Each structure stands twice: as structure tokens, then as C-alpha cells.
Amino acid sequence: MAQINENYLKLPGSYLFSEIARRVNEFKVQNPDADIIRLGIGDVTRPLAPVVVEAMKQAVEEMGRAETFRGYGPEQGYDFLIEKIIANDYAPRGVQLGMDEVFVSDGAKSDTANFQEIFGVDNIMAVTDPVYPVYVDSNVMAGRTGNYDTEKGQYGRIIYLPCTEEGDMKPELPTAPVDMIYLCFPNNPTGMTLTKEELKVWVDYARENKAIILFDSAYEAFIREEGVPRSIYEVEGAREVAVEFRSFSKTAGFTGTRCAYTVVPKDIMIYDFKGEGHSLNKLWLRRQTTKFNGVSYPVQAGAAAVYTEEGKKQIQATIDYYMENARIIREGLQEAGFKVFGGVNAPYIWMKTPGTMGSWEFFDKLMTEAYVVGTPGAGFGANGEGFFRLTAFGTRENTEKAIERIKARMK
Amino acid sequence: MAQINENYLKLPGSYLFSEIARRVNEFKVQNPDADIIRLGIGDVTRPLAPVVVEAMKQAVEEMGRAETFRGYGPEQGYDFLIEKIIANDYAPRGVQLGMDEVFVSDGAKSDTANFQEIFGVDNIMAVTDPVYPVYVDSNVMAGRTGNYDTEKGQYGRIIYLPCTEEGDMKPELPTAPVDMIYLCFPNNPTGMTLTKEELKVWVDYARENKAIILFDSAYEAFIREEGVPRSIYEVEGAREVAVEFRSFSKTAGFTGTRCAYTVVPKDIMIYDFKGEGHSLNKLWLRRQTTKFNGVSYPVQAGAAAVYTEEGKKQIQATIDYYMENARIIREGLQEAGFKVFGGVNAPYIWMKTPGTMGSWEFFDKLMTEAYVVGTPGAGFGANGEGFFRLTAFGTRENTEKAIERIKARMK
Numbered sequence: 001m002a003q004i005n006e007n008y009l010k011l012p013g014s015y016l017f018s019e020i021a022r023r024v025n026e027f028k029v030q031n032p033d034a035d036i037i038r039l040g041i042g043d044v045t046r047p048l049a050p051v052v053v054e055a056m057k058q059a060v061e062e063m064g065r066a067e068t069f070r071g072y073g074p075e076q077g078y079d080f081l082i083e084k085i086i087a088n089d090y091a092p093r094g095v096q097l098g099m100d101e102v103f104v105s106d107g108a109k110s111d112t113a114n115f116q117e118i119f120g121v122d123n124i125m126a127v128t129d130p131v132y133p134v135y136v137d138s139n140v141m142a143g144r145t146g147n148y149d150t151e152k153g154q155y156g157r158i159i160y161l162p163c164t165e166e167g168d169m170k171p172e173l174p175t176a177p178v179d180m181i182y183l184c185f186p187n188n189p190t191g192m193t194l195t196k197e198e199l200k201v202w203v204d205y206a207r208e209n210k211a212i213i214l215f216d217s218a219y220e221a222f223i224r225e226e227g228v229p230r231s232i233y234e235v236e237g238a239r240e241v242a243v244e245f246r247s248f249s250k251t252a253g254f255t256g257t258r259c260a261y262t263v264v265p266k267d268i269m270i271y272d273f274k275g276e277g278h279s280l281n282k283l284w285l286r287r288q289t290t291k292f293n294g295v296s297y298p299v300q301a302g303a304a305a306v307y308t309e310e311g312k313k314q315i316q317a318t319i320d321y322y323m324e325n326a327r328i329i330r331e332g333l334q335e336a337g338f339k340v341f342g343g344v345n346a347p348y349i350w351m352k353t354p355g356t357m358g359s360w361e362f363f364d365k366l367m368t369e370a371y372v373v374g375t376p377g378a379g380f381g382a383n384g385e386g387f388f389r390l391t392a393f394g395t396r397e398n399t400e401k402a403i404e405r406i407k408a409r410m411k
Numbered sequence: 412m413a414q415i416n417e418n419y420l421k422l423p424g425s426y427l428f429s430e431i432a433r434r435v436n437e438f439k440v441q442n443p444d445a446d447i448i449r450l451g452i453g454d455v456t457r458p459l460a461p462v463v464v465e466a467m468k469q470a471v472e473e474m475g476r477a478e479t480f481r482g483y484g485p486e487q488g489y490d491f492l493i494e495k496i497i498a499n500d501y502a503p504r505g506v507q508l509g510m511d512e513v514f515v516s517d518g519a520k521s522d523t524a525n526f527q528e529i530f531g532v533d534n535i536m537a538v539t540d541p542v543y544p545v546y547v548d549s550n551v552m553a554g555r556t557g558n559y560d561t562e563k564g565q566y567g568r569i570i571y572l573p574c575t576e577e578g579d580m581k582p583e584l585p586t587a588p589v590d591m592i593y594l595c596f597p598n599n600p601t602g603m604t605l606t607k608e609e610l611k612v613w614v615d616y617a618r619e620n621k622a623i624i625l626f627d628s629a630y631e632a633f634i635r636e637e638g639v640p641r642s643i644y645e646v647e648g649a650r651e652v653a654v655e656f657r658s659f660s661k662t663a664g665f666t667g668t669r670c671a672y673t674v675v676p677k678d679i680m681i682y683d684f685k686g687e688g689h690s691l692n693k694l695w696l697r698r699q700t701t702k703f704n705g706v707s708y709p710v711q712a713g714a715a716a717v718y719t720e721e722g723k724k725q726i727q728a729t730i731d732y733y734m735e736n737a738r739i740i741r742e743g744l745q746e747a748g749f750k751v752f753g754g755v756n757a758p759y760i761w762m763k764t765p766g767t768m769g770s771w772e773f774f775d776k777l778m779t780e781a782y783v784v785g786t787p788g789a790g791f792g793a794n795g796e797g798f799f800r801l802t803a804f805g806t807r808e809n810t811e812k813a814i815e816r817i818k819a820r821m822k
Contacts, residue, residue, distance in 0.1 A: 001621040002590045003531040004681045004689050008697065015700060043482035053475035056709065057468050063668060064464035066806075071454035071666040106517055106704070113702035117552065120414040137701045141528065179413045210412040255482040257474060258707045270415045278415050286419065289426060290548045291524035293517070296669045296710050298467065395477075 007143040012150070016133060016379035017041055023364070024373055036367070037402040039329070039390045040375045042188065042348070044253045046321060048302070049314035052252065055305035059298035073294045076285065077104025077261065081300045084307040085261060089246070095233040101265050101281060103288055104295050104303075108218045108247035108260040113138035114291075115214060115243065115262070116180070118283045119270070123179035128171045129160040130189055130380030130387070132216070135182040153382040162383045163190060165352065169341050170194065173205050181206065183232075184216035186223060189380045189389040190350040191326075191342015193228045199235050206241035212268060212280070213242040218260075221251040221319055222326075223345040239265040243280070250347065250393070252306045252315050259295055259303040322347050325399040326392035332403035333390075336410060347392040350377070362388050370405040418554040423561070427544060427790035428452055431774075438778055448813045449784045450740070450801045453599065453759070455664045457732060459713070460725035463663065466716035470709035484705040487696065488515025488672065492711045495718040496672055500657070506644040512676050512692060514699055515714075517706050519629045519658035519671040524549035525702075526625060526654065526673070527591070529694045530681070534590035539582045540571040541600055541791030541798070543627070546593040564793040573794045574601060576763065580752050581605060584616050592617065594643075595627035597634060600791045600800040601761040602737075602753015604639045610646050617652035623679060623691070624653040629671075632662040632730055633737075634756040650676040654691070661758065661804070663717045663726050670706055670714040733758050736810040737803035743814035744801075747821060758803040761788070773799050781816040 020040060028034065048056075062068035076082075082102045090097050105111050113134050116125075121143050127135050136158065139145050146156030154160055159178050161171035169192040171183075183202060186193045194202075206213050213232065220230040229235060232242045244263040248254035264284045269277035305311050330343035333351055343349040353362040359376035366372050366388075377387030392399070431451060439445065459467075473479035487493075493513045501508050516522050524545050527536075532554050538546050547569065550556050557567030565571055570589050572582035580603040582594075594613060597604045605613075617624050624643065631641040640646060643653045655674040659665035675695045680688035716722050741754035744762055754760040764773040770787035777783050777799075788798030803810070 002623040002681045003534050004683050004694070005529050005531050006683060008529060008694055009683065009689075011697065015697075018700075041483070045477070045480065045482065047477050047480040048471075048474045050475060053471055056471040056474075060459075060464055060467040060471065060709070060713075063459045063467075064461060066456070066458050069456065069458040069664075069667075071456065071664075072452070073667055106707075109704045110702060118416050118419060120416050123414055134701065141698070141701070212413040253480075253482075256480075256484055256705075256708045258704065270413045272415050272417060272420065278420075283415070283419055286422065286426075287552070289429075290545065290552070291521060293520045293669065294667075296517075296707055297667045298471070298709065299707050302471075 005141065007141050010140050010145070010148050011137060012148055016375070020373065020375065024367065027367055034371045036371045036373055037394065037398045038373045039394050039399070039402055040373045042250070042391050042393060043255050044250060044393045045395050046253055046318045048253050048257065049306070049311055049318070051305045051308055051311040051314060052302040056298045056302040059301035063297065070297045073297055073300070075289045075292055075294045077102070077295060078297070078300050081304045084304050088307045090231065090233070093231060093234055095231055097263060098266065102261055102263055103284060104259065104261045104300060105292070106258045106260065106295050107249065108216065108245045109134055111260060111262045112214065112216055112245050114287070115284070116142055116144065118280070118287055119180055124157065124159060124177065125180040125182065126159040126161055126174050126178040127182045128163050128184070128187070129154070129382055130163060130377060130384035131182065132184055132188050133380065135214070160381070164383060168192070169350065170198065173201065177209060179211050180214060181211055182214045182216070186219040186346035187342070187348070188219065189348055189375065189377065189384065191346035191348035192350070193223065193345045195227050196229045196235060199229055199232060203232070203235045203238045203241060207237050210271065211241065212270065214245070215242050216245045218245060218247040219250060219346050220246065222323060222347050224323065225345055228345055233263070239267045241268060243268070248303050248306065251319070252303070253318060254303070257299055257302060259299050321396070322392045325394060325396060328399055328403055329390050329392060332407060336407045343392065349390045349392070351388050351390065353386050353388055357386070359385055359388055366406070366410065370402070370409045372402045372405060416552065418552050421551050421556070421559050422548060423559055427786070431784065431786065434775070435778065435784055445782045447778070447782050447784055448805065448809045450805050450810070450813055451784045451786045453661070453802050453804060454666050455661060455804045456806050457664055457729045459664050459668065460717070460722055460729070462716045462719055462722040462725060463713040467709045467713040470712035474708065481708045484708055484711070486700045486703055486705045488513065488706060489708070489711050492715045495715050499718045501642060501644070504642060504645055506642055508674060509677065512674055514673045514675060514695060515706050515711060516671050516673060516703070517669045519627065519656045519660065520545055522671060522673045523625065523627055523656050525698070526695070527553055527555065529691070529698055530591055535568065535570060535588065536591040536593065537570040537572055537585050537589040538593045539574050539595070539598070540565070540793055541574060541788060541795035542593065543595055543599050544791065546625070571792070575794060576750070579603070580761070581609065584612065588620060590622050592622055592624045593627070594624055595629070597630040597757035598753070598759070599630065600759055600786065600788065600795065602757035602759035603761070604634065604756045606638050607640045607646060610640055610643060614643070614646045614649045614652060618648050621682065622652065623681065625656070626653050627656045629656060629658040630661060630757050631657065633734060633758050635734065636756055639756055644674070650678045652679060654679070659714050659717065662730070663714070664729060665714070668710055668713060670710050732807070733803045736805060736807060739810055739814055740801050740803060743818060747818045754803065760801045760803070762799050762801065764797050764799055768797070770796055770799055777817070777821065780820045781813070783813045783816060
């Protein structure tokens, strides 16, 4: 008799965004004329850059001719893309990477979800709270988290690192030993960053404890301030302990086009029960060559075009567009009297709900009064309760309209 | 201290195709002028059909305009593609499927590798021997297979179903109870098929034992003979016990473009330790929405174009081209005195090596004497020893040349 992976039964009912969709649909049925603005899900709205479109079209044409047709590519990505990633995203910041340390994939969601597979189930994982749910859910499915405590809204075996208003949304080092540490900066959902010095504390901790940091820097392109590292490898020693996840999704509007990459330096070791070290890079290569068949060639060609001179300008214009939205949201909310975090080096604005209002209560209020849909902070973890996330990925028009409505109706 | 998933250490050294690449490269260094023909890896050579190219280019242009831009799509695929899959690949054969029973993905390799995740680690799995290595390796990584016995070339906890010359390469029902059964027909590597009656024996077995069949029909488009089911759902009762994996890779030349789909009927139940049934469809949906972010929109648009009238004709012409190659290989090898299987309803030809010659010995002989590279049967499992796989995916010119050389030099 086929038996279920019982760990799946530990996942609580519905996924955050499904519950939001359910509530929005219900509201729309009752209020068919309500002009709802969505500043909730982290999806982009600006089109692909012209150079990307051109490169993809050309690659598709190559696929249509026998002489230039490409079948299976390397599972870890084409050299033409990996070279550009290293030369543009890392070398200018003083980070040297080998060609076999970069793995191109179909998304940072897939990679951050799959990477845990090469760790034993007994590793203790730490996540910030609030947190992007994929890190947690993928580990639940793998059996690494223990059971869900409905009261606390937390899993028994996860070490949570609270990010609170008092701590300026920055996590403190765990007091109990941990083996895997998920960090995401600029952070989703709080929009906050760490300085190089603050990040070094984590790298040092990992080196001392032979822990591995799974560093999600999908939002690095939105960093505006000096002193905020774009890559964890800007921190000394990080090559020994940190995997870095990046994505073209938000940077270049690839949420529907799908391309990302993960850096796994060869210096990182992971240990067997005899204490012998094994190369994490080799293990990930084995995982990817066994279970993945590479990213679509036209998509990789499009991603490579992001790094042309023209491409960089076009991408930067889009990022500037979103960051202007972020400014509008952040300042608008502040004018309306809300306490806000993020939005300076990130496309996310993390706002405190008024008084003792819960996240979902505020969600309903914002939707029914201002016709604006955001994301309840509680969906990102127990410490997200009492907070709310808005994103800067909408159109300018909608962003301005949403903030005007919030100012007028939510004071 | 970060600890490795010890199951990875059970995988024997190098992957089949890496070892082939190593030997070919070594030979090329010593014989730089040798005009090597590769009929080994199952990669296609014909370009994408013109309708696919056109549809993809149009979709890319849509992505470049704000009004038609698409961000995140549904993780399980766009309705426009799922509708066409159901209407063209299933309805004409009398198979009714719901829209939420089809999951579009980036490849059958990913899906056949990932699907085991929703089964508990104590399930007993059965695979044919020889077998496509991904089914086995993904289960090794998950800890479901026990240790590798180097002597036998098999894992301790897998139930192997030998496909032998005497049994006409068809597996027999397991004698010990099993929970997960991987079947692939038309088969890779043997190129053989099962009749509807033969497949029914497996469906009946699964229904009686509450086992689940993971049916890989990636090569169904190559079936030529009547009476050979293209889908396992043509067999009565299969909806209760069978998941079906399909791919555009070989059918439409998508090995480098990446699109596939998996059918998970809602009738299939998988059981928890209390014996309560859970919907396999819902579990796969949860897995995909948590760990995957859908297939690139232009790629899905290209896949949908395969189902236009023009597309079907263009795709069929390519399939006919490869099947003519298959005929040339099969008949040529027979004329040269080899015993061959497959090649009638599949793009794979499975040949017996002469006398008592081992697979790798024959690989070296074929490469050094005929300059033809194929795949040693031993790479597909213990029962593949003494066999050798050639594929029909080469160009006509190379296929003819390879067979002439084999006839002239290998008698």
C-alpha cells in the first residue's frame, strides 16, 4: 500500500496567497464595482527590457534552424550566461568566482526550496521570523522541522530568530546551536538590510559552528545606500560557509520568464557522521544533474542580454521606477501616521498595523475601505502579526491611487 | 555542524553520461581526426517547428509590452496549454481529464525525479531492469533504496523487475509486495512496448495492492502499431492508480526549450499510517505550488502551438524522420547479424553485444573501430549488461553513415 510522506500532513491548511485570493474573490462577488488595487503579491508589472526581448527572439529563431538548434544544455547553465554573471554581478565588487561555482536555474523559489535536500534531516535550521514561507515549508516537507504548534504558529524543531520593532527588524544570533541558517537581505517581507559589519557577525558565527548560511539576495539590485553589501561574499570568510541565491525575477522582470542562479563556493564543506567533510558544490552539482535538465535556452539568452550596456540601462530604469513607487508608499504611509520599515533599499514596505489590530483584520479593513489588497504580516510568521506588507511592484498610477485612498480613508 | 544527507553517499561514482563523455574526450585527444558520430545520448537534432518558433516569438513580444506582459503564471501551467493537452492528447483516445489533473512542468526528468517526494521513505519501489537512471537515483537521494551492492550493481531495498531477452524485454509482476512501480513504455532504453492487455495486468495489480504506478510515456508519440496504448488511462481502472509523465522534449524537439506535463487523476489515494486516504492530486499541487514557480510563458505558448493543425503536421514530419532513422538502424544492425529490440514504436534500438562481450567493452570497440558512440546497456542496470543502446535522434546522414560503418567494420 502506497504510503504518504507524513511530513506533508504537518503543513497547516492553506497557503498565504490562496487565502488572500479567496478573500478578494469573496469581496469582489459582493462588490463587483470595487476598483481593487493589488499591492500584495510580489509580482512585477513592467515589461521585459527591449534588449531581452530581442535576444530571446533571436534565440528562438536559432532554435528553428538545424544549424543553430540547441538540444539539452548543461544542467548548470550555459557558459555564456555564467561568464556574464561573474563579470558583472561579482567581479566589480571584488568577489572572485569560478565558472563551476554558479548554477543557473528556473527560479530562486525552486533553488531555495530544493537546496535543503542535500542536508541530513537531523540538521537544526534557523529562520528569521517573519520569513519568506518557502524556506520553512520545504523543510517541513523534508521532515526537518517537527510538528506545527497552532497556538504559537511555529514548528517545534525550528529555531526562530525574531525580527521585531525594538530590534529594528534585525535578527540576533541564535542561543542554541543551529546547522542551517536562512537569511534574506534585503529582506522579504520587512524590506530591511544588514550592513557589512552586521552580516559579518553571521559569517563568523557560521565559521565557528560549521553551520551553513543559505543567503537569499534576490533583491540586491534594489539596494541604494552605501555600506550595504549586495553579496554575502563581500564579507570575509563567507566563501567557506555561505550559499547565495539570486534571481532575474525582480531585477529584470523575469517572474513569468523564469531564470535565477545560485552560487555554491567550492570552499564549503558539509560533514558526514564520521566528521568527514564533503564538497557542498559537488553535492549540488550531483543534485542538479540528476533531477534537473537546465533552463530553456531562449530564456538564458534573454538573461544574458540583461548584462549588455543597453540592457543594464534599461533594467536600471525599471528598478528606479519601482523604487520611486517604494518612496511614494513609504512617505505616504508615514504622512498618514503609520510606522513603516523598509522601502529604502528594497521594494517591500513593512508597516505596523494601527493600535492592536491584527494583520488579517487590517487586511480586511484595507480591502473593504480603501479597496487596496496587501499581504498580512502574520502570513510570514508569528512575529509578523501586527504588521502588513505592501510592495512597490505595481504601476505608478495604481501606487499613487492606493496611497491617496489610504491617506483619505484609513487615518 | 551542518550534516550531509548521507543517502547521497550511497550513489556510486559517476553518472553514465559523464563516463561516456570522459571516454570520448580521451579518444578524441588521441585521435583528433576521427570523425565521431554520436548515437548515444537521447538528444534530438531537428529544429523547432516553424509554428512553435512563431508562437514563442509572439509571446516574447507580448512580454515586452506593459499591456500584454505576464508575471507569475499559475504554478501548474496556463489553462490555454492544459486545455489543448486534454483535447488533443487524451480526449481523442477516450480519456477524460479535468483541468486540475494536468500539471505543466519544465521537464519529465524533474517530474519523475521529484514525484517520489510525496511518498513516505518506507515505501518499497519497483523498477524495471534496465531502467532510466533518474527513477533510481532520485529515490536513492531520498533514502528509499537501501545501500548499493557493488557486486550485483543493485540497491538492497529496490525490487528489480528484470527485462530479459527470454522475456522479450517485458517485466513480470513482482513476487514481493511493492508500493511504487515505475514503468516506462515505449521503454527507454529497450524501445519495447506493452499491449493494452499486458499493461492491464499492472493496473490490476496496483488496484489490488493499493500500489501507485508512475508511468513514463515520454515516447508515446513514436508508437506506430495498433493495440499499443499511448496513455495508461486507456486501460480501465488506471485513473485510480496511475500517474502519467509526458514531455515535449522528444515529441516536439523541446530538449533545450523545456516543457513537459504530468497527469495526476483525482481518483488516486495515498495512505497515512492510520490507513486514511489522501488525494495524491492535492499533494502534488501542494508540492508544486510550494517548490516550483511554473514554466516560462513563451515556452508554454510554444508548446501550445504544437497542437495547431499546422503544428501537428510539422511535428509528425519530424517524428517520421526519426522513425525512418530507427528503421535504418534496426534493419542495418539485423543485416550486420546483431540481435535487436525496439525501434518499431520507439526511437531507441536495444542491441545485444556479440558473444559474451560486455557493454563497456562493446562501447570501446564501437568507438575505436567504427567511430560511433552509443550507450552501454550496463549503465541502465545490471540486466543491461551485454546490451547496447542506439538512438534514432541523429541526422539522417550521420545515422546512415554510422550504420554503414558498423556493417563494414563490426561484422
